[in-house]
Amino acid sequence: MSKIVLQIDGRDVEAEEGMTVLEAARRAGINIPTVCHHEKLKPYGACRLCVVEVPGRGKTNLVASCLYPAEPA
Numbered sequence: 757m758s759k760i761v762l763q764i765d766g767r768d769v770e771a772e773e774g775m776t777v778l779e780a781a782r783r784a785g786i787n788i789p790t791v792c793h794h795e796k797l798k799p800y801g802a803c804r805l806c807v808v809e810v811p812g813r814g815k816t817n818l819v820a821s822c823l824y825p826a827e828p829a
Contacts, residue, residue, distance in 0.1 A: 763829040777821040
């Protein structure tokens with residue numbers, strides 16, 4: 757898998773293509789709180805506690821980091 761760089765809280769974070777924002781953040785030591793996420797279960801996104809802001813098309817979107825794919829900055 758190819759490597760990508762995304763920004764989390766102004767920090768450049770390296771991730772592998774196909775990872776979620778939550779996975780990339782955790783690998784970088786950045787805490788995003790969750791309730792319903794467990795690494796051995798399929799992502800569900802029900803609690804919405806892991807919501808993060810993602811820039812897109814001139815506005816900021818709120819997405820569940822446990823479901824949203826990591827994208828280059």
